[in-house]
Amino acid sequence: MRRKRQFVAVLMLAAATAIALVMAASGTAGGRHSATSGPSGVGTGGAVVGSGGGFGETYSAPKGTLTHALFQANLLPPGKTARNISLAAYGRSTKTANYALALKCWKNNGCSTGTHGKLTVAYVEGFGENTFRQMSKMEFILQALTYPQIGKIIYRSAHSDLNQAIADFKSMIAQHVSAIVTYPDFGDAMIPVFQQATKAGIPVSTYAWGYVSGPGSNYTTVVGEDTCKLGKAFANVMNTKVGSGNIAFMGGFPGNPLSAGWQKCEQAALNSSINVVANDPTNWDPSKVQGIVAGILAKYPDLKGLSYEDALFMSQGGYAAYQAANIPYDGVFTYRTDEAGMGCLADKLKDPKLQIYYYTAGNAQIRVALTADMMKLAGAKIPPTIVFPIQLQQQTKRDMCLKGYPGTASGTSLIPLSLLHQMYP
Amino acid sequence: MVAASRSSPPPFGRFAGASGRRLITNAVLAARFLPVWLAAGTLLVVAAFAAPDALGSTSWSFVLPTATVLALAALGQMLVVMQGGIDLSTPGVISFGGNLIAGVGAGSDHKLPVAILAALGVGVLVGLVNGILVGVLRLNPLIVTLAVGQIVLAWSSKYSRDVVTNQPNVPAGLASWARERQLGVSNVFWTGLAITVVLALVIRYTVLGRRFQAVGANPRAAWMTGLHVRTHVVLAYTAAGTLYAVAAVLLAGVSISIDPAFGSAYLLAPIAAVVIAGASLAGGLASATSTWLAALALTLLTQMLVIMGLSAAMQYVVFGAAIIAGMVVSGDRVAAVLNRGLQLVTPPP
Numbered sequence: 001m002r003r004k005r006q007f008v009a010v011l012m013l014a015a016a017t018a019i020a021l022v023m024a025a026s027g028t029a030g031g032r033h034s035a036t037s038g039p040s041g042v043g044t045g046g047a048v049v050g051s052g053g054g055f056g057e058t059y060s061a062p063k064g065t066l067t068h069a070l071f072q073a074n075l076l077p078p079g080k081t082a083r084n085i086s087l088a089a090y091g092r093s094t095k096t097a098n099y100a101l102a103l104k105c106w107k108n109n110g111c112s113t114g115t116h117g118k119l120t121v122a123y124v125e126g127f128g129e130n131t132f133r134q135m136s137k138m139e140f141i142l143q144a145l146t147y148p149q150i151g152k153i154i155y156r157s158a159h160s161d162l163n164q165a166i167a168d169f170k171s172m173i174a175q176h177v178s179a180i181v182t183y184p185d186f187g188d189a190m191i192p193v194f195q196q197a198t199k200a201g202i203p204v205s206t207y208a209w210g211y212v213s214g215p216g217s218n219y220t221t222v223v224g225e226d227t228c229k230l231g232k233a234f235a236n237v238m239n240t241k242v243g244s245g246n247i248a249f250m251g252g253f254p255g256n257p258l259s260a261g262w263q264k265c266e267q268a269a270l271n272s273s274i275n276v277v278a279n280d281p282t283n284w285d286p287s288k289v290q291g292i293v294a295g296i297l298a299k300y301p302d303l304k305g306l307s308y309e310d311a312l313f314m315s316q317g318g319y320a321a322y323q324a325a326n327i328p329y330d331g332v333f334t335y336r337t338d339e340a341g342m343g344c345l346a347d348k349l350k351d352p353k354l355q356i357y358y359y360t361a362g363n364a365q366i367r368v369a370l371t372a373d374m375m376k377l378a379g380a381k382i383p384p385t386i387v388f389p390i391q392l393q394q395q396t397k398r399d400m401c402l403k404g405y406p407g408t409a410s411g412t413s414l415i416p417l418s419l420l421h422q423m424y425p
Numbered sequence: 426m427v428a429a430s431r432s433s434p435p436p437f438g439r440f441a442g443a444s445g446r447r448l449i450t451n452a453v454l455a456a457r458f459l460p461v462w463l464a465a466g467t468l469l470v471v472a473a474f475a476a477p478d479a480l481g482s483t484s485w486s487f488v489l490p491t492a493t494v495l496a497l498a499a500l501g502q503m504l505v506v507m508q509g510g511i512d513l514s515t516p517g518v519i520s521f522g523g524n525l526i527a528g529v530g531a532g533s534d535h536k537l538p539v540a541i542l543a544a545l546g547v548g549v550l551v552g553l554v555n556g557i558l559v560g561v562l563r564l565n566p567l568i569v570t571l572a573v574g575q576i577v578l579a580w581s582s583k584y585s586r587d588v589v590t591n592q593p594n595v596p597a598g599l600a601s602w603a604r605e606r607q608l609g610v611s612n613v614f615w616t617g618l619a620i621t622v623v624l625a626l627v628i629r630y631t632v633l634g635r636r637f638q639a640v641g642a643n644p645r646a647a648w649m650t651g652l653h654v655r656t657h658v659v660l661a662y663t664a665a666g667t668l669y670a671v672a673a674v675l676l677a678g679v680s681i682s683i684d685p686a687f688g689s690a691y692l693l694a695p696i697a698a699v700v701i702a703g704a705s706l707a708g709g710l711a712s713a714t715s716t717w718l719a720a721l722a723l724t725l726l727t728q729m730l731v732i733m734g735l736s737a738a739m740q741y742v743v744f745g746a747a748i749i750a751g752m753v754v755s756g757d758r759v760a761a762v763l764n765r766g767l768q769l770v771t772p773p774p
Contacts, residue, residue, distance in 0.1 A: 129582075129685045129686060130684070130685055130686075131590055131685075134586070134590075254737040254738065277734075278731075278734060280731065280737070281737045285684070285686045285689075286680075286682070286684040286686070287680060287684065287686060287687065287689075287690065288690075290487075290679075290680060291487070291491070291727065291728070291731065292731055294483075294484070294486075294487035294728070295484070295487075295728055295731030295732050296731070297483055298478045298479065298481055298483040298484035298487070298728070298732055299476075299478040299732045301483055313684075316593070316680070316681065316682040316684060317680065317684075319681065320679065320680055320681040320682075321487065323604055323681070324486045324487050324490070324604065324611075324679070325483045325486050325487065326483075326486065327483070341593075406590065407592075407593065407594075408590050408593060424586075424590045425587070425588075
């Protein structure tokens with residue numbers, strides 16, 4: 001009996017210590033930032049690109065905003081309507097947004113905007129558990145807050161569960177939301193609910209080239225870059241900088257449209273002297289990235305290059321794999337995203353053999369998708385695709401490591417830096 | 426002492442002498458844990474032919490530390506399974522532990538000891554909660570540990586978003602320690618191996634360990650002999666939580682940085698390792714060394730499939746088939762078949 005009491009006492013003491021440690025460690029980090037309002041985007045001063053308007057929009061945007069989001073102000077979609085929609089979307093970055101409300105909406109996965117507007121807009125996605133998706137979510141919220149007619153904002157993530165993703169979509173339809181923006185992680189499996197929403201008069205748009213069959217009929221539009229041209233741009237880099245040897249591809253979820261798009265075209269455009277020795281899906285999970293890179297390096301320690309969407313994950317899991325294998329982290333890497341963390345790692349390593357070429361992560365494309373939906377509600381005819389041209393940047397010429405940006409954040413995001421610091425203190 | 430399994434007691438019939446009983450006991454025990462060693466050996470032979478690069482030094486530099494992390498998680502699961510329970514809070518503890526290493530550590534080696542203590546604290550706390558809910562309140566472990574795990578995961582996600590996203594890197598001291606090698610092998614491996622050996626010795630050769638086995642093998646009989654069954658169940662879950670936290674610390678060192686999905690791969694893999702190693706989900710005997718070997722085999726298999734260049738779909742198919750095959754020939758089933766076979770050749774009393 002005495003030993004039992006002693007044992008219980010030890011366990012209670014252990015528990016109390018554990019609770020104290022955890023509470024000390026889990027104390028809110030970062031100060032409480034004073035809430036302010038400000039422009040809903042970045043680069044809002046200076047010269048303006050575009051003119052005219054319609055369907056409730058002005059077809060012009062500050063040159064600074066376009067340069068920040070697209071690298072150059074002229075990298076807009078070629079078609080007139082697509083270009084106008086893009087200008088309208090990026091032009092809203094000059095409108096004021098309440099950062100405190102945006103932050104509250106972001107943390108609570110939705111909110112009332114306080115404008116008593118009649119419209120409800122939803123951002124629904126299959127997977128939202130990484131920084132890219134969370135930043136896109138904030139871009140969506142900031143864009144929605146520039147529309148006084150939007151009274152409510154809803155966000156849903158299905159946590160990689162297809163059934164949940166379909167249920168979330170159906171729930172939005174049942175709630176008669178006015179517009180839906182989505183990233184279709186499950187591809188064509190979402191067609192039935194896309195059709196259902198479209199039939200119910202709810203415009204549905206995707207971004208980051210979340211291509212699902214039947215844009216323009218099954219759903220309103222897909223916004224993104226031409227993934228085939230992205231793949232060809234990657235191939236051009238490999239052909240000129242690698243020349244010959246082994247390279248590898250990595251992608252996201254198996255069969256997702258983004259990865260499939262660029263990989264197919266890069267493979268076709270590579271020199272015959274370059275061998276693609278591996279093509280593995282990573283589910284955009286950094287811990288999986290480490291295992292896959294380790295496997296590739298085990299068989300091909302002389303790997304000369306690698307093409308993948310996510311720069312950040314390669315700076316985390318990929319870099320860890322190289323370090324564990326004692327293989328120098330150099331070669332030619334082509335990425336679709338531009339997180340600051342990869343740039344800062346490259347700056348730290350200072351290795352001239354490490355050559356990085358990247359494109360914009362495109363978080364701000366979600367603004368274009370929402371504006372396309374809003375213009376559709378206003379009666380506009382929206383093109384089935386809104387496609388941005390490709391221009392890769394070179395790390396040594398345009399550093400991804402932007403001052404003040406969290407390592408996990410993309411430097412081409414239009415989220416104001418002060419708000420970004422409140423999101424990630 | 427022979428810890429009788431919850432299935433039929435071993436037959437002694439015609440082998441009624443002491444040496445005969447010892448022979449039967451050793452045969453049954455060997456039958457329980459031998460298959461995983463044979464399976465691991467077979468895997469090595471297959472790797473040598475189908476994916477020789479999987480046995481190269483570059484591959485081992487990833488496989489050994491990763492297998493060690495899985496092994497520690499599996500050892501924690503093993504302790505729970507020995508008591509007839511199951512623990513689905515593993516991903517939550519590992520996730521929160523890893524996030525605390527990055528968040529509390531804040532990139533500073535000075536803060537690393539506090540960060541490690543915080544991670545261990547989470548493991549102890551969660552284990553204790555699970556133990557009380559299962560051992561004292563007698564709630565269903567499958568449901569309760571899943572629920573607790575979800576709560577922990579929710580806190581971990583919030584902490585990750587509020588604190589870690591801005592500073593996801595673990596302190597450099599931990600990362601460089603994890604990378605260092607002794608005798609050409611990672612420090613992470615040696616640490617895991619030491620813990621495994623200590624656990625194996627405690628279970629096999631100490632009074633505490635033997636009582637732990639006895640309670641798991643037959644709680645009613647153990648209670649009748651005066652052993653505190655509930656206390657041992659609470660101890661099992663608490664020790665398991667601690668081991669998950671240790672796994673989190675080592676995984677943080679291996680991964681260098683913490684991502685939102687940190688720990689998510691450790692829900693079913695530890696359970697698979699425990700079952701393939703020969704433990705019975707009904708409780709009773711288990712082997713720490715066999716569990717460690719099963720974890721190594723699963724990790725090596727995963728690496729082999731990547732190196733062989735199989736498509737993602739085929740990797741899932743092969744991995745699933747291997748798990749099923751491992752469970753079909755698992756030690757628990759072999760021991761049960763051997764028991765039945767020996768009963769058939771034993772004349773009735």
